[in-house]
Amino acid sequence: MAEHFHPLGKAASSTTAAAAAAVRSSLPFEDTRDFEESSHGFLAAPTYRQILADDGRVIWDMGAYDWLLEGQDFDSIHPSLQRQAVLNMGYGLYEVVPGRIYQVRGFDLANVSFIRSDTGWIVIDPLTAKETAAAALALVNETLGERPVVAVIYSHSHGDHFGGVHGVVDVADVESGKVPVIAPVGFLEHAVAENVFAGNAMNRRLFYQYGILLPQSPFGHVDQAIGKNIARGTSGLIAPTISIVEDVEELTVDGVRMVFQNTPGTEAPAEMNTWFPDLKTFWAAENITGTIHNIYTLRGALVRDALEWSRQINKALYLFGREAEVMFASHSWPRWGNERIQEVMRAQRDTYAHLNNGVLHLANQGVTINEVHNVYRVPESLEQQWAARSYHGSVAHNARAVVNRYLGYWDGNPTTLIPLSPKDSAPIYVEMMGGAAPILAKGRELVDAGHYLLATEILDKLVFAEPGNAEARNLLAEAFEQIGYQQESPSVRNSFLAAALELRSGIPQGVAPNSSGPDLIRALSTGQFLDFLGIRLDPVKAQGAAFVVNLVTPDNGEKFVVELSNGTLTSLEGFTSDNADLTITLNRTDIEDAMIGTRPLQQQVADGTAQLEGDASVLIQLAQMLVTFQLGFEILPGTGGIPAPTADDPFAQPAFGDSTGG
Template identity: 45%
Template sequence: MTTRRRATFPATLAATLLPMLTLLAGCDGRVAPQANAANTPSAQGAAGVTATTAAANAALAKALPLDDQQDFEDARRGLIARPEGKILAADGGVLIDFDAFKFVEGKAPPTVNPSLWRHAQLNAQIGLFKVTDGIYQLRGFDIGNMTLVEGKTGWIVIDALTCTETAAAALAFARQHLGNKPVTALVFSHSHIDHFGGALGVVSPQDAAARKVPVIASAGFMEEATSENVMVGTAMGRRSFYQFGKDLERSPKGLVDTGLGKNVGYGTFGILEPTRLITQPTEEVVLDGVRFVFHNVPGAEAPAEMTMSIPDRKAYGGAENLAQTMHNLLPVRGAKVRDALRWADYMQDAIDQLDGAEVYFGQHNWPIWGNRRIVEFISKHRDVYQYTHDQTVRLINAGLTPREIAEQIRLPASLQSTFGARGYYGDLRHNVKAVYQSYLGAYDGNPANLDPLPPQESARRYVALAGGADNAIRTAQAAFDKGEYRWAAELLNHVVFADSGNQAARELLARTYDQLGYAAEAATWRNSYLTAAAELRNGPPKKGVDRSGFANMLMHTPVERFLEAMAAGLDGPAAEGKNLKVNLVFSDTHESYQLWIENAVLHHRQAAPASDANATLTLTKPIFVKMMAGTAGVKDTLLSDQLSIQGSRIDLVRFFTLIDKAPGTFAIVTR
């Protein structure tokens, strides 16, 4: 459980093919020592807390009913067993450490927003839980929850977590305590990878086929699940390190939570194709003797998503349209803007669909019991999205810009006082800008912003206007000393962009981001600020998202998605004036494509090999997928009888040289 125009998987294809063709032609996260003092640097160099930040957090603690125990009772209710130890990857790396967040207890330290600290304590209630008769949940094995519904002969699994390793560990833990029953159905609530990526840890394709295990998902699931991130996956993956704090130490000065759960299992990802799609607004399906009523809710939290009722158990599953936090209309890692108005409408529908349910369970966070409380919970979420939408539109029509609207809008007291609707994962200010963008785009209407200077050039001129870097830093230091961290960050960002080697500016900006992170209520904002601070001190990561774990999932991705991403990765200026044509032939699937460059644009079409092509590359889809994931080695290429080249190998080299090779380690807070 990201935005330059760069190809993700095609870059690895070029990186894999080029050495071969030339020859033929002649976060994971670290656990810090416990008990970091608030006024001393952390293991990653995070600064101590200032009096201003500590005072702001203390004031918020007094303003909120942090001692309310209802959520803690809900989060602990039904605990059967708590896991210990670690979930490891095949190479021995740690994916999940069940002890990593044991420091999240007691009173909030001054380096963590007290509201976020409370939420982090609630998400730290991990283990196997009984939700109600015949329904269980595994929480804390990944960022999401695995829900088990007891059928007549086995387990109906709702959502398979992010990766094979975490899903297998969760299911094994459940069987240890509930009995070794088979999986008799698998349900995917929606098309985000933290809900299906562990499918092969739940049931193997061979077992699913042999036993005819139903795999249920909503219409459009496979298209969305396999195509998401292919086009801008490199950038989105890079920015996800910020959102989830992947490489932050686990400490009061680092990662304490993600908002939706403790952290993400970055392991081996897979998928199973659905055997049945829910295509109607509401459909009833009986799985292993249990009656489910599925409700299609596409285009809000995910492009393909469905909620569900289990009437005979008096239970309602909200998928991820509902969580114990305000959600994102636009994640800080980047995505397509989500529809706030549609989301609010789905919440009203959910109230009408409860059908007397006495327990709500979500695919993140903890459940709620009692019909009255469930209706109140859904109503508050409905009104958060409706209010955000309507007030943003009102101020749009009054002529305000996104930043002005974000500065003005505050939720009414009745919504602010509800912990489950506060912004631990989403944030009201960011959501306001998403609503603006969905209607009017990123441009705010001021012609000064039609064609602004690029950041580095603008930064150099601002620094000169400020009287030089030293003067700008002195001004920023004065702002920092007065607790004006947003202004200090804006000033210092200019200095660092003008001269990324200015260590004084980098360190003061890092300290500024530390304070902004310590005060942030949204886990995603805290993680972004603190990751930025760590990178200012230590540099960007040496390695981007490891695509080798995606191989099983990519086998289900249509070839056209990769070719579209290749086109988006073509270096247009370098391709100008070049006219090259390549045939791509898949010997196992009997598909063939023509790829050609014309007017510095890479085109493709499914067609028989062209006789006038410069070269023909024939290979199997598994080899192609390995190339996409960057895992193809010499045996897969030079020594494989599943790959051959006809025509000009030199032209093939020239062709793939024009595809950008983006490693996904680009700088974000420096240039």
């Protein structure tokens, strides 16, 4: 029996064990095709299980999950999730199409793919980190013979599909035109825009969805559905040199003919599938993987369109799927044979469409956002297909997301339209229930009986009313833990287990999520930078202040008028004011140095790089009004926030959110 990593942690209860047993008897575990496909074409694995950064830090550790390969069933892991976690233990180099297409899997959250072209390798989706991507390329060259990288393709705008690009290609070769970088239209904008404005909150919530600080354990982190985990190395970005603009567009690169299908508004706002007609092979990007994905991702992102996702899969099916003999993707494992490919494509197409239509069918009968997850059901025919199981997403949070997309967060009950904050409403509940003692007694009774969700309803009120009540926090953690063990989706499992850990021990100090390296910050437009200054502005400090600033960047011809009024900072591109309080003339390249913190803005003012005309004190006033956000803010009361860092330069761009995994 494995030991729990926390002294207050519990093993799976009899209720949780019974739930696991019920799953084992209800799902088609006798269908082993995924295991056959995930091991098909294996060529080589490296001798190491860890990948290190230049400073010796472990940024990837596949060996930390080797206990999953010992053949033991764990009641603390949903059996379907444990199956997926074992499938995601594939590690090494695999042949997808003999002599032409290869994948390295198990080096990062995503797969990196290598297409043998006339003279080299075309690399598709170079992972999250430079270190893991470089290790993958090295394995390919050592095993198959060294060849140069002749092109890079980004399938979409999430960090685990471009962040490792510096590990496979030199930026000089891209800038010279020697190595093209190909991406869907809108890639650069969305690679930045999706995770700027709420980036700090997204990174904090990522601690929950991805279990960033949970130990690898049967009681902790076991998998991330679309891959094992996120590599914690050096992320970067090289801007695309070729954009795929048309809905369907053909391009030949170094002798390899490719037909791209743009699929905006699916798993990412900029994403594309690829058809290799000469190989009868279909690349499904992250639109078709070994799981139903997120319509709403728990770290935070705009709600996606399940119906459009289904339509684009359907379009791919009729464009390419009826001919395809191989289908591979940026996560999970390939499928071989046309019948199998069409089976998987239809299962995922129908699941997304049914989610949209079935939820709206209920919503139009009055089922609300606060009820739909307890009412909506996936058809049994889809529940029995592994390709339609919700690992990365969950049926519950995806169902609520569909309602939110069409109807918003309000359930129509005026009581919930302007609700009290939990800390304000909780005390009256505790008072009416007779205080802490009877709540704790009833909570213990419910937990012991296996009624964990009911227990959280009352214990959550007590924790918000009395954040210092350690007994309440620990009992709520116990309920959260058992709920987490029972979840098929690792995103949901991790969220409950991470919350339990924080309730017991406070917010852990540890490795922060990947966010934004200098490359990504440089990709931020000047307008987005100014918009985010508006978000960072403290409206209390700004109260009563007013000024107008012109910003002129001669090297790229941009100009902006920036106004502070009514506690609000606004900016407008293409205009300046004749009556500005201050005009700042500063090259865009120098703004980038300030944004990444290599040359603070005040230093550039002092040395004359930034030319000021007018009232220079305006810039000082603005700097004093900007807030540096605290990554470690409390989600649950009594867990202790981590103080915000002191910024060397208030105008430096804070970390973006981490879009890894979508």
